Amino acid sequence: MVFSSLLFLFVFLPAVIAAYFLMPKKRRNLILFIFSLMFYAWGEPVYIILMLFSTLTDYFLGRYVERFKERNQIGQAKLMMILSVIINLSLLGFFKYGDFIIYNISSIFEISYRGMKLPLPIGISFYTFQTMSYTIDIYRGEAEAQSNIIDFGVYVSLFPQLIAGPIVRYKTIARQLKERQETIKSFSYGAKRFLFGLGKKVLFANNIGLIWEEVYKARSSELSVLSAWIGITAFALQIYYDFSGYSDMAIGLGSMFGFRFLENFNYPYMSKSITEFWRRWHISLGSWFKEYVYIPFGGNRKGPLKHIRNITAVWLLTGIWHGASWNFVLWGGYFALLLIAEKLILSKLLKKLPAIINHLYALIFILFSWVIFAFESVEGGIQYFKAMFGITSSGIIDNQGIYLLYTNIILFLILFIGSTDYPSRAANKVFTKYFKGNLMPAAIECTVLIIIFTLSIAYLVDGSYNPFLYFRF
Known part of the structure; x- marks a missing residue:
């Protein structure tokens, strides 16, 4: 079940809202826990056992970590924390990377291997990182162990951010699990944020995604330069509106x-460098790796060589986190090289160049990264790069490219502008200057939200193309 589905919008969400607010406050976490398990069970019911196992394991290990620390038995506390990390990584490794590892070993020794072909548990990459951070934070003394198993179960399984984040660290919502305040203001803000995210996903991501689908299915050797660049630009916009829209809905x-979740995107395509891009894109993932890998490894404090080592390690892990395929390893290595180059050389040069040049530099290398990301076959990615640079027999411009550009130029322009902060800044300026103190802004906002909801539902009823790109991670 995904948020942008009629089942979720008209059955699941009304049911959980009604049950939640009809219950007394002390029972509301139980309602969230039950409905979150139901939400999870819709995809793979058998994997509820896996989530419950992970929940129980980290709940008890967290309690043991705290108990040993209170007794000043630091060695035992550290052992419990390490055990939690090992169990979580083992689960993630088995289900997500088992076939990949065994297949590559089999290839080296020329052994036939058909694979287990287990379905990937939904959201396992997200909730294993959350549960690991829980025991690590208790060991560090940055969080207290949760005594209520239901409250901890809500933290692990909370359906709004279960399958695609943002990755929520326990210490950021520990108090909210017990003391949060549900108000009309927070509910109305949440509904508004959800509807804007729904519009981004259904109206923008799905429509621009159809362009990428058409280009992706064509043979790269038959693509002109124009078609190839249109295709990868469409993919870049699709994955942004798809993932940021889903994050908006989760928040x-x-x-x-x-609950108050931290932001996960901050207009990443406005970046002037790759370093800035990764401060703006999937912020919760970058923060997690910085907090639990980069800094513990020494960050930039132990000399340039170890600094390079730490950047490389973080970005190879970031690539592997996204999927069990060599293209994701290359994707992570690609960003590691760019970030190292910026740290050592490019940052000083970029500061001397005009802002527009910096923007173009960042956008071009980001588009290149999406080619690596989009093609699980490394050979497929290479062929697509050839099309982008005209190393094919199809030339620079062809009828397909002209048709795609001509029929979708308005959509591209809307999505380009929408990926910046200019619309929100302009709206705030107009409302502040001309409508301050009256009801016009609220009326306009309500009208826009009604239009977004109506169009989104019409699309979902009529359309069959409704993918979610991060669902498989």
């Missing part, structure tokens, strides 16, 4: 139930 749903 909005959290607010409806009184």
Whole structure:
């Protein structure tokens, strides 16, 4: 089940809202826990056992970590923390990377291997990182162990951010699990944020995604330069509106139930460098790796060589986190090289160049990264790069490219502008200057939200193309 589905919008969400707010406050976490398990079970019911196992394991290990620390038995506390990390990584490794590892070993020794072909547990990459951070934070003394198993179960399984984040660290919502306030203001903000996210996903990501689908299915050797660049630009916009829209919906749903999740995107395509891009894109993942890998490894404090080592390690892990395929390893290595180059050389040069040049530099290398990301076959990615640079027989411009550009130029322009902060800044300026103190801004906002909801539902009823790109991570 995904948020942008009629089942979620008209059955699941109304049911959980009604049950939640009809219950007394002390029972509301139980309602969230039950409905979150139901939400998870819709995809793979058998994997509820896996989530419950992970929940129980980290709940008890967290309690042991705290108990040993209170007794000043630091060695035993560290052992419990390490055990939690090993169990979580083992689960993630088995289900997500088992076939990949065994297949590559089999290839080296020329052994036939058909693979286990287990379905990937939904959201396992997200909730294993959350549960690991829980025991690590208790060991560090940055969080207290949760005594209520239901409250901890809500933290692990909370459906708004279960399958695609943002990755929520326990210490950021520990108090909210017990003391959050559900208000009309937070609910209305959450509903508004959810609807804007729904529009980004359904109206923008799905429509621009159809362009990428058409280009992706064509043979790269038959693509002109124009078609190839249109295709990868469409993919870049699709994955942004798809993932950021889903994050908006998750943040909005959290607010409806009184939770405050941290932002996960901050207009990443406005970046002037790759370093800035990764401060703006999937912020929760970058923060997690910085907090639990980069800094513990020494960050930039132990000399340039170890600094390079730490950047490389973080970005190879970031690539592997996204999927069990060599293209993701290359994707992570690609960003590691760019970030190292910026740290050592490019940052000083970029500061001397005009802002527009910096923007173009960042956008071009980001587009190149999406080619690596989009093609699980490394050979497929190479062929697509050839098309982008005209190393094919199809030339620079062809009828397909002209048709795609001509019929979708308005959509591209809307999505380009929408990926910046200019619309929100302009709206705030107009409302502040001309409508301050009256109801016009609220009326306009309500009208826009009604239009977004109506169009989104019409699309979902009529359309069959409704993918979610990060669902498989």
